[in-house]
Amino acid sequence: MALRFEILGRFNRARAAQLTLPHFVCQTPLFMPVGTQGTIKGLTADQLEEIGCQIILGNTYHLALRPTSELIDELGGLHKFMNWPRALLTDSGGFQMVSLLHLADITEKGVTFQSPVDGKPMLLTPEESIQIQNKIGADIIMALDDVVKTTITGPRIEEAMHRTLRWIDRCIAAHKRPHDQNLFGIIQGGLDPVLRDICVRGLVDRNLPGYAIGGLAGGEDKDSFWRVVAQCTATLPEDKPRYVMGVGYPLDIVVCSALGADMYDCVYPTRTARFGTAVVPEGVLKLKHKAMAEDTRPIDPTCACMVCKNYTRAYIHSLVTKDAMGSQLLSFHNLYYMMQLSRNLHSSIVQGKFPEFVCNFLQKMFPKGDIPEWVCNAMEVAEIDISSCCAPFRYIQATKVQSNLNEDEIQAV
């Protein structure tokens, strides 16, 4: 084990902790931006540090293709290659393959796929995945799991869960650097609580440095989503970090944190920036919209980032989709927003003000009090009282209430 996880504060199930990794001491809850190919699109390492990024995710699949794990290893590891002084996490490569590649298939041996370079049949085994990740050198590495979409039903889900458990042993055996890289196991089992439970117990038995909740964020309904997270966080050990993979909407992060999760990753903030969308407390702001052309307010008046301090919505509107600078500035703001959210989650829990933070957050996002039912249910289980921000009766109002932004500009995520 190459990490230390120390809980500094709690509110019911929510925890704020210090996660000490080989390259950096982090504070959780935290959001990890995705730097697919050894870079976060359009931002320098300096800017990422400035924003407050603590851990960046690299995609094993992409890096193994270019520039190859051998080259990264030869040049001293990914930290050195990118010159990123803080922490890194790599995924196993499996998910990418299955979602990106035609004809990818999963067998007991591993993930078979067609090489995108020359079409040759190839195989990614648990051993191979760990070997590649050992070469890349991230602080946290992920086990190769058999991941299925939650929208799939039937025996495939059970098969995948059991295989994931068999594969974790192969991953552990293949892991050559347990002293400076932390292997996290991934809980599968679809939306079936029985399967999830078996998987949790199986992984916990292996006494891993940390655990991830996988197979979510793939189109399942929100009600099922939070229940799986709640179940896993209830049964996972307290003293190890919990990582919900692929979760990136701020609302989802707040809910999962209330339920006891610590780490998140998603391409959402950077990807949505490239489409001209900013993440704001009210939800999202579409800078491409013509109403933005003359709006002289900053993207978010409450945001302290370089972009909000210097530019108006009108200016960003003139850049988006036409100039690279537009998506750069939006990425900067969006990531700053996510880092600030992480900081706020951590500090509000430590200071014993978590429920106030949650209510405040929900009030801004749902000023009419129309908080989605799944959020209310989840908060009930998390034992966080949000009644002050819920409308007394939840019915569709006949008249629209005035708000800052037009209905078609705002989208509560």
Place this chain on the structure above:
Amino acid sequence: MKFVVKAWSNGGARAGILHLGTSTIDTPSLLLSTRKGLPHFISPDLLSCLPSPESRLLHIKPVEYMEMISSTRPELWATLADEVPAWVSDKRNKTSVDRTIKWLDECISISPASGAVFGAIVGGSSLEERRRCAQEVATRNVSGYWVGGLGLGESMDERPALLNAVIEALPEEKPRLICGLGLPEEILQGIAAGVDLFESTYVAQFTMYYHPTCLLTMLIAFTAIYRYIYHLTLGGFALTFPLDRTQINASNLVPSDVGSDPRKINLRATVFRKDTTPIVEGCTCYTCRNHTRAYINHLLNVHEMLAQILLEIHNTHHFLGFFRLIRDAINAGRFEEFRREFVQRWR
């Protein structure tokens, strides 16, 4: 606006200081022009890692020109010019001069209260027309001169005469700005003739889609590429021509440099895959202090935006360093020597 010439060096080259608004600019200087107020790839928080200039010019379309001038309120603006390339007919060229002078008078009459105005001078590749235009503009009440229409097809050999024809007609105490020259040797040529400010244009006529091989061909075919830094950056090129005087004298062809071009390297080349040295050893720009050729090679290969950001930072920094060397040489009275050595090394 205030302009003072501080030093001369053999012939026309001069070093001076331009006060514009709250900025002080040492000349000869490179002005980075922008799209919509920002460089193409470098966001404002990263600009501070570059040495000055702080000044930025905005490129504006001819339509509603003066309206834009009064609403953008620049510290410095040039009157509207009808720039034509070198290969137009004599008649067309003459028309461009007449039109430019007419527009100059119109612009001045509507001109806003603040902001220094530079009179535009054109004339294509005709010595006579250049002289005529310059003489006319010299009689107008302007703070300086903007020489346009160069780098549009005339050869480097023709240019000194054209520049001299213009500059001879202009008063010494007012600054001269030239746009359209980008290559280092062209800049040296301009300075020798007495130009103070150079504008490197980022306005993109070309789309973002590019092929390194096509770009290379274009760079060879056009001797006066005035979108120099932008195209270098897009193509994956990094400037490496020596800035240090000792480097200029000594042979510094590093084995890893591709081909025999000591001026720049194309970081896409596979020879850089494992090169853990910075673009230029000893360069103090953000890119060279923090990143390796290998990393930039990777970023270019996977089409990541960060490649252009890092390259633009380095190329701009390098070019600004070049201007600093020029000013030092002028102040020390050895500009011609510097120019000779540099051009020799370049070839």
